[in-house]
Amino acid sequence: MTATLEQPAPTPTGQPAVAARDITKTFTTGGTQVPVLHGVSLEARPGEMVAVMGASGSGKSTLLYCLAGLERPDAGEVVVNGRNLAECSRADLARMRRGEVGFVFQAYNLVPTLTAFENVCLPHLLRHEKADVAVVEGVLESVGLAHRRDARPPSMSGGEQQRVALARVLAQQPSTIFADEPTGALDSRSSELVLGHLGRLAHRDDACVVVVTHDPTVAASCDRILFMRDGLLVDELRPTSTEQVARALAGITSRRGEC
Ligand SMILES: Nc1ncnc2c1ncn2[C@@H]1O[C@H](COP(=O)(O)OP(=O)(O)O)[C@@H](O)[C@H]1O
Numbered sequence: 001m002t003a004t005l006e007q008p009a010p011t012p013t014g015q016p017a018v019a020a021r022d023i024t025k026t027f028t029t030g031g032t033q034v035p036v037l038h039g040v041s042l043e044a045r046p047g048e049m050v051a052v053m054g055a056s057g058s059g060k061s062t063l064l065y066c067l068a069g070l071e072r073p074d075a076g077e078v079v080v081n082g083r084n085l086a087e088c089s090r091a092d093l094a095r096m097r098r099g100e101v102g103f104v105f106q107a108y109n110l111v112p113t114l115t116a117f118e119n120v121c122l123p124h125l126l127r128h129e130k131a132d133v134a135v136v137e138g139v140l141e142s143v144g145l146a147h148r149r150d151a152r153p154p155s156m157s158g159g160e161q162q163r164v165a166l167a168r169v170l171a172q173q174p175s176t177i178f179a180d181e182p183t184g185a186l187d188s189r190s191s192e193l194v195l196g197h198l199g200r201l202a203h204r205d206d207a208c209v210v211v212v213t214h215d216p217t218v219a220a221s222c223d224r225i226l227f228m229r230d231g232l233l234v235d236e237l238r239p240t241s242t243e244q245v246a247r248a249l250a251g252i253t254s255r256r257g258e259c
């Protein structure tokens with residue numbers, strides 16, 4: 001797949017849509033403590049598409065979960081659209097994720113007994129609203145799945161399920177989108193399609209998009225890349241080419257564990 005590097009978007013100004021200040025997170029499993037985030041601070045603004053890259057296990061998904069209110073950090077602060085997540089109840093957070101905050105899960109998180117169409121309607125159903133059939137069919141078509149409207153996840157390929165997960169967020173029309181490896185199961189053509197959608201959400205619709213990816217081509221089409229190593233943000237890049245991103249990523253991952 002060739003990188004489609006458009007003119008870099010101008011740096012968005014104004015209030016950040018997402019701000020993290022010095023967040024830490026340790027998991028405890030079977031009595032063992034697993035420290036994962038060691039004090040992460042970042043900001044991302046409306047109209048901006050930000051990539052997070054780093055070796056497997058460096059804490060990227062945990063960071064995204066904390067930013068989206070799916071995990072609570074042990075310390076530090078996450079503010080989304082002006083709201084401090086520590087002050088939100090679980091119900092507030094759930095409401096946010098059905099509305100203004102969209103999450104594309106790495107493992108898709110589709111309901112296996114529902115059709116693709118019904119899965120895309122889910123945020124509306126959870127808000128006790130009726131989804132607009134034409135909008136839902138439109139987003140399914142836009143991710144190339146019009147013909148799979150009535151298929152259920154167990155009969156779909158990983159790539160198809162990943163595109164249903166994206167369609168669900170597109171139908172939800174959130175102003176802040178978190179996407180965890182949204183092209184992980186896709187061939188290069190579908191990958192470009194997904195990237196195009198995420199880019200339009202940020203650059204046309206003024207949404208804030210934060211995308212975890214290991215793919216330098218995906219990251220190269222973002223406005224900014226944050227590099228993680230061992231639970232810390234260690235570098236930042238405004239990408240100019242896929243090759244430059246691949247080199248930067250190799251540099252970051254080869255220095256793993258030095259500090
Ligand atoms: N719920 C959890 N319980 C225990 N350990 C976890 C949990 N989630 C993640 N981890 C651990 O945290 C570390 C970072 O995981 P993760 O955030 O998924 O990294 P990445 O997305 O960069 O691969 C890994 O060592 C992983 O095993």
Ligand SMILES: [Mg+2]
Nearest residue numbers: 060061062106
């Ligand atoms: Mg991950």
